[in-house]
Amino acid sequence: MSALWTEPDWDEHERVEVVHHRASGLTAIIALHSTHLGPAAGGTRFWHYAEASGAMRDALRLSRGMSFKNAMAGLPIGGGKAVVLLDKNGTKTPEMLEAFGDAVEAMGGRYVTAEDVGASEADMVAIAQRTSHVCGLPAEEGDAGGDPGPFTAMGIYLGIKAAAAHKLGKDSMEGVRVAVQGCGSVGGGVARLLAKDGADLVLADIDIKRAQELAREVGGTAVESDNVIGTQCDVFSPNALGAILDDEGIARLDCAIVAGGANNQLARREHGKRLHERGILYAPDYVINAGGIINVSWEYLCRQRGETCDINEVRQRIAQIPGRLQSIWDASDAEGRPSNEVADAMAMELIGRG
Incomplete structure (x- = not known):
């Protein structure tokens, strides 16, 4: 088995963590590419991979992409990504979401998660029961957040x-x-x-x-x-x-x-x-494709400051794409x-x- 840093998609990632929670059946990868501009933000992909190497490849490539996306969007956040490995039936349980929320919380605020392929707004709500480092939560009319x-x-x-x-x-x-x-x-x-x-x-x-x-x-x-x-x-x-x-x-x-x-x-x-x-x-x-992360990251940053986030600010930032x-x-x-x-x-x- 080759070392992680010899993988073709390795790009001096700051941290790559494999999470396994036996009781819930959770297996996940959390990859932080860069926190140079702020906490590493990026969604969680829930997917079935025929081979685990595909999951690692996604985690490495997608986290690097988030670093670039967030930087180019002018956001004060870094880039990260998580992948939750599902079985061939796509099984996703409340216990798995709880365990994943605990894993995000254990990162101490260095990683902020959100929706990606295979995830839903309801999943983010469930994860938010275990950590505050999550965005894309339901929003009131006129506020940032919700479905990206x-x-x-x-x-x-x-x-x-x-x-x-x-x-x-x-x-x-x-x-x-x-x-x-x-x-x-x-x-x-x-x-x-x-x-x-x-x-x-x-x-x-x-x-x-x-x-x-x-x-x-x-x-x-x-x-x-x-x-x-x-x-x-x-x-x-x-x-x-x-x-x-x-x-x-x-x-x-x-x-x-x-x-x-x-x-x-x-x-x-x-x-x-x-x-x-x-x-x-x-x-x-x-x-x-930065519009979604502009929306949910602005929601998170405003919530961390205890402020309401006006959706017009998000629209103005998307208009700069x-x-x-x-x-x-x-x-x-x-x-x-x-x-x-x-x-x-x-x-x-x-x-x-x-």
């Missing part, structure tokens, strides 16, 4: 519009063909916002019925999940799981822009160069460098590793 999905979707929508303006010279989404992969809270939200602007939508989800239902709602077309990446379109918007942009995936792309909310869309860093060489504009995922993307694309154009490399360099500087 709609806020993530809003940032992606604004980013897609910015990408269409930069790459296609379009000041409207009317008639722009967008292929949306993933029709859950985020992808579905993106599709509904784009539909209001008159975009031509192609929709896919691992649950084809969900894609078909959304297509009927927004006037789009549903396709099989495996086929959407090769769909001819102006914008391909991945909003499901990551690492889809590998050699094969990039070869199949028939688009001018990749802009979506999935974390770690690039299988490896060098795949950003492949997109660049093909002339495909890429919106770095951790920049365009297109400008950040534009600065990355401008530098990419000027320097001839892939946009992901430009963004990574900016983020590394912000977390003190430049």
